[in-house]
Amino acid sequence: MGLDKINWKLLTLLSQNGRLTYAELAKLVHLSAPAVAERVRKLEELGVITGYGVQVNLEKAGIPITALIGCQVYRTKEREFKALIMEVDEVIECYNVTGPYAFMLKVGVKSMSKLDALLERLIDLSDTNTMMIMSQPVDRTMPLNIAQQD
Amino acid sequence: MGLDKINWKLLTLLSQNGRLTYAELAKLVHLSAPAVAERVRKLEELGVITGYGVQVNLEKAGIPITALIGCQVYRTKEREFKALIMEVDEVIECYNVTGPYAFMLKVGVKSMSKLDALLERLIDLSDTNTMMIMSQPVDRTMPLNIAQQD
């Protein structure tokens, strides 16, 4: 739990550039490369770091349409809904949240007709509210300056 | 735009493991390592790949509370709101969307009082609707099986 300042720095640096080498990280946190390697290894072991990935510009990748979909799932259909969601390729993120919109989805599609087809699949299990994403002014992996937060 | 099947495969593989080497990628797509390196280089140049990062378990990192906040921003305060959002450390993602909730935020905080303080900062510029995140059954970088989408 209590990650120290250096581990936070490492997480922040890696979230901004997951390909930094241990030597580069070492310079940035004023430690030796093996010391950094050991810290990162432990962060992975603890499950704090769960993996490494690329950041993709979906628009440039040929996915021009992304949307958030608030889903007011019918009380008896929650389990079924969750199972469905996990099978739908277009779903990028799915949050189970408090409040009337039990699930919030982020989806990416190639066309409006694809989006329409997707909503059709959901409508049997929930009322949906679709919000088209126009821009994303902030996109991070985690909060900033976490060390400063009490 | 028209990324071919192999480039999609590369993107998918890298989104699942951003540390795969060119040699490993080469085996998985049945090409030579230099050919893969060239493709990845071009994807970066085109801006399809915008970076590399780590995936972090916020809970294990000591950020136990995450929430989505729908923000109904007052008509005259949109610019001010956007400026504020970009300065708030706790904001992880911010989407500008269609519909009454002009902005949807994903935030991460260490305590409920921190969340309360954050909402206080927003309330002058917008009506907010907070949804606490209980779980995230799907977390991807992009849609699956994109090649199959027409």
Place this chain on the structure above:
DNA sequence: ATTGAAATTACCGTTGA
């Protein structure tokens, strides 16, 4: 295939409990 860099290992020293 060769060169160079990065990861890993082993070993030692320091510190603090």
Place this chain on the structure above:
DNA sequence: TCAACGGTAATTTCAAT
């Protein structure tokens, strides 16, 4: 005194060309 952590150096692996 012992456990935890970091540094240095040598070795081995591996990636880029």
